[in-house]
Amino acid sequence: MKYVIAAALMCVAGSAGAATIANGDFDQPGTFNGGFQTLGAGSTGLSGWTIGGSGIDLINTYWTPQADDYSIDLNAGNAGTISQTITDMIVGTAYDLTFWMSGNPAGGPAEKQIDVSVGFSGETFTYDVTGNSRSNMNWEEMTFSFVADSTEALLVFSSGISGAFGGALDSIAISETGVSPIPVPASLPLLAGGLALLGLARRRKA
Template sequence: MRKLIAFLSAAALPCAAHAATIVNGSFEDGVNPGSFTTVNAGQTNITGWDVLAGSVDYIGSYWQASDGVRSVDLSGNSIGTLGQTITGLTVGQSYAVTFDVSRNPDGGVTPRTGTFTAGGQTFQFAYSDASSNRADMKWATVSYSFTASDTSALISFSADASGGCCYGPAIDNVRIAAVPEPASWAMMLGGFTMLGLATRRRNRTAITFA
């Protein structure tokens, strides 16, 4: 039994080893934006994040956040890009970046689109619920996977012209997790099956009759 438990622990190690994290993924840390504050390229009002181009609106009480009380509109006074460099990646490992997306409900057409970039790989995301409003942003969750080519990678979120200026897609609750390899899943599932069988066998042999 001890050997089996050790086997399961070892099988789980590859996932634990890829300990990449997003800094301030829910944007709760930074200069208090009040209702909202426009943050321009080069400013560092949002802890862990950099405005790489244009400007973004750092949202406080202006509308409902997905997680906590703050979020980001990717278009401030101009179409913006927000990013950070993540570390602790393993070369060749796949990672899933998951985030919540909505739209600035004050104007612009739907669907509201933008781009997410990770390690040089670019994905387009879209938000199409035209009924969202400041009190109920109807956040939707999306996830994209990329394969690390280095131990660090720049991730970034960009608005485009779909909302004009300046009604961008909104983001919140950004997180990252290593994607388990199929072989690791198979090993763990097989191990749990063996553990279940061993437990049943042990329970049967423990029964005694007077």
Template sequence: MGENVLFGNSAIFRTRGSSMRNLVLAAILAVSVTPASAAVIRNGSFETQTSTQVGGSATLSSGSKAIKFWTVGAGDVDLISSYWNASAGSNSVDLNGSAAGSISTNIFGLTLGRIYNVMFDLAGNPDGGTRTKQIQASVTAAGAVRPPKTFSIVQANNRSAMNWSTMVFRFTASAPTQLLTFRSTSSSAFGAAIDNVRIAVQPVPLPATAPLALLGLAGLALLRRRKSA
């Protein structure tokens, strides 16, 4: 009539009936599916400029909105087009123009209390000699101050092989819209470069009781089948 099948560390009973399989499948999906995330970071590879069109590479001063959906904060940054190879698309941003700078954008569509992972690619400006480049990344909401995350990189690269590395940091949403900021903490004109900024919801872990729940559902379905026989 049926057979034992291992699920995780537990065995569940499988019958040949489609209703049983459908019930177990639904239970698995209910406890293991990663929730969809509507959160979005717009223009995360800096490919789109505003109507003030920046051609090629350019130094952008404080207050500049030349990169669509992004705003330059203190200091200045370099929008790099073809000077070196980007991680994604054609453009990247050196967080040091003539000195340390910062750049910010809003993250929309966050769900309060949900955990998100912000990912971005990091490399060092290959000019200016080998040195450690350091940046800070933060996600803030109005009235909320959180310590930034610090990332360091020592470039061992050149313009055609930038050796981009993917960095990740996590935050818990405290508002539907929050401000993402990248800031250089290096003083030279040859800073760290960022590209391919994106966001993903942190998967919900499978509850420890999930195998027991599946066993219960399987047993209930089997009992119903026997009663109806």
């Protein structure tokens, strides 16, 4: 019987998948070549992401990305946003959302700001571009930690500054950092109790 209960607990624990970020490196669809391309609010030019605010600039050769071929400037003519829904999270689990941040060094302000939120949790990140150049972006890895209170939540990156020279963003990823005890469904103790009674009845018959 103990093996049956263990199997039931394993089924509960394995019911959720692994949370991932779609197109976290901005390399899809990967058909744009050149300095940069402005994508306005509602554009479908960045796979996996919804673009809002005043739009963003998808950067190819205008500056050096943190990795691969593409990154983004969160300000097109003014502050923009990108968002997507993270799914397959486990309630009560701690997650680290990591991303690489720099800023457009071609104009002010020198301190760039990116606001990050997942559901009701949020944090503001800043980066000073003083001394940077488009060939030397000095990318810095940032980490936003949160505990999932739902199996899915909206992830939003928003520029916190005005103007055309915003925070730069690349290589977004998510990973689990700790799992709380698995909540046992109300029906599972009833199942275990029923199996225990069944085992007791069989012993009596023997």
